[in-house]
Amino acid sequence: MSFPKEFLWGGATAANQCEGAWNVDGKGPSVCDHNRGGDLHTKRVFDKIIDGNRYYPSHDAIDHYNRFEEDIKLFGEMGFKVYRMSIAWSRIFPLGDEEFPNEQGLAHYDKVFDTCLKYGIEPLVTLSHFEMPMGIVEKYNGFETRKGIELFVKYATTVMERYKDKVKYWLTFNEVNFGMLPMGQLIILGMYDEDIMSGKKVDYQKQFQALHHVFLASAKTVIEGHKINPDFMIGNMIAHMTFYPLTPNPEDVRLTQTFDNLLNNFCSDVQVKGEYPYFIKEYFNEKNVTIHFEEGDVETLKEGTVDFYTFSYYATNCITAENGHEMTMGNLMGGVKNPHLKASDWGWQIDPTGLRITLNKLYDRYGIPLMVVENGLGAHDELVDGTVNDDYRIDYLRQHVDIMETALNDGVNLIGYTMWGPIDLISAGTGEMKKRYGFIYVDKDNDGSGTLNRYKKKSFYWYKKLIASQGEDRI
Template identity: 45%
Template sequence: MKNIPTGFPSDFLWGGAVAANQLEGAYNVDGKGLSVADINEYLDGIPLDKKSNLELTTDYIKEAIKSEDRIFPKRWGIDFYHTYKEDLKLLGELGLKTFRTSINWTRIFPNGDETQPNEAGLKFYDDLIDEIIANGMEPMITLSHYEMPIHLTTAYKGWYSRDLIDFFVRFGQVVFDRYHKKVKYWIIVNQINLIDHESFNHLGIAEDVVEDLASAKYQGLHHEFVACGLITKYAKSLDPNLQIGMMLCGGPAYPATCRPEDIFATVRRNQMEYFFSDILLRGYYPGYAYRYFTDNNITVEFAEGDEEALKNTADFMSFSYYYTRIYDAESMKNKTGPYRNAELPANPWGWTIDPIGLRTFLNLFYDRYQCPIYITENGIGYHDTLEEDGSIHDSYRVDYYRAHIEQMKEAIKDGVDLRGYYAWGPIDIISCSSSEMSKRYGFIYVDQDDHGNGSKKRLKKDSFSWMQKVIASNGENLD
């Protein structure tokens, strides 16, 4: 009888994850174009999609591009574009074995529809990837992480346009040609299932340019699926040993009660979360999706060759994990999303803390796909206090990570093939959803406020030394 694992594998990848648009800054440097993230406005902590539907229209986009007095923090980030050497040195000192970031599409193709790439943008990522490796970290690169050129939204209706397939594949081919000998691990699209509360950032479809937004989103997703398949095929032609991954945000919801109606409603809801990974890992549209499209009057058009492209499936599954939600029959009837479990504690932004949920998701995903899994984002946002002596005491962050790492270890004992773990925002960056700086995740504090003011000095939080010991012990020392 085979013995169960007793701990993390010896080659387990302890990492940190960021997105180019949330930390690089330098939004108009070296030929970079404007991306969708560059018009994410700071609105006193209110996520863009929650403020007003009008903010996702063509008029909003045009006004944001022209504005000179509104606050768009992702344009300056934490100036990682100029500080990456110092920042990566700190992350190397933390002990990270791997570092995940994205290649900003608009640094390589400023408008997205050019035929020749911007060499200055490629040179930056030459140097960045070399520096990641020099600091002892394995790079994991994301191709699409909310950095679509804004021109592709205004001129082509974002991913709703089939033209985006060719533009994105060209971008992918240029990047793989350049870096496939240096980078083994790749994710083509970040959190591909986010078509609700990050819909515009993800798909770039303004609400006023399509008649049926729901159908437009799924058509855009279809184009993305096809592009993923084509890029995967191309990458494998360069080196069949490259590891190409797909990524979800979160996972299945819990039934709110044990009522059969609530349980089945949750099953139906969860199927359309598995939908994305089912296609990218299995290579075809599942039957339940066609039922969902019929019931909701959604139309998705296939072109010749699309089904063949989908057969180029990913090598590994990855997902971000922040919180869990619950669902019921009433939610399905009213077409509302899953909601917070009031029985669970939460951070100031209402993100519930559920370590056992991480073990649950790991088991559910592995049972379904039987392929390697990476947790490519996990962390907790809090308001940190910088003391007069420069210290930051964040025991709450240590408690959060300890509980989640314990559940990861249990999942490995359950038989889950978990290969790596990426703490989200190992250094403080701009929040994705609300464009705040004050919603902090890092082990490294960046002295900068929501308006971009501050010394920009990097300071180690208490959690830095704790995580350092965790990684050095391969997850055994959690004290």
């Protein structure tokens, strides 16, 4: 089985990593706007108060806010069928709790979606890609209380109503399982503390109650979204961290199963099956967590299940109960190095076969359409004579496309693929430009200098041929 004609080929970005224009046309600051830049060896720093003498990469990013027509035209030239992007929540409700939305923000995305449709590109909109307004953090502690649910659903329904004839595909929260990790408290609660981020100090009760409110906000958005337009396809988004046991030791196998359940399946089960899974009870007992359910919560979660499952897939890691093994990096968290795999410049292990394993696992578990909405290779790119000969990226993507076809042959209902990210942008993890993913090179350095000129890489033309051939031409 080859890729079907209706397969959605495209690319994915996030507003905070590409738009810039962080305080223009009425936009308020988001959590991401308070994050300084960093690199592979320098942690990003979150400042509660923005320091005018510091560099915050999201403030200018790659100026996609002003250059979206140029960028989307390039996406159209490649033949994109879909463009996954996010709406900056604080561009619509600058503080998060205004009575009325910011018309300038709404008008901007009207133009973005019109440009997409001009080139035959379906927008796939992430409602919250780590972009909570700081006003909600400062006034309500994010999703600590149910006020966060109310404010998110108001925002979500505002944009769904506005764009109901322009956008069909929606995702509620990007990588919602990020909220399972200590560092996730920055996203769902707006809390920042070095001890919290490192896992030394965690208020599990507060964290998981806030995550419960996020689940409810997602479910209510699904319910209300289908009222606005029954044809909407509304999905979740999980950072799928695929793990293998390092050895056949039963302890390694059991530990891997536990990690998979907690970090991947828990959030997915709630959003797809509409209920908390059995295995989370033991974990909650261990952490002294008691989730407070109000009347109607059970029904809301059950009614607000998603229409399709989307996830990011970059790398795999190993798990073992043994100490002393070499560690490696990954998306959100790392693991033990796999001796059978090579790694990227940033230590992420390259494992196309792991994508087949993941797709089969997910389709077996949930039985709903799947979409890979993030997958790509961050690398050091060198611009020479106006281009980048990024054969290493082509090779990475080709291997994953091969595997997706294999998964389709397995019987998996895979409906689309949006690689991360089609144009160079700010890295979420390290806050740098040097870690480049795109088909399009952006002239900007880690310190913010550069012309911002766009240049087509070799992979640009490869992806164009791939899409034009319905995935057949991979040379």
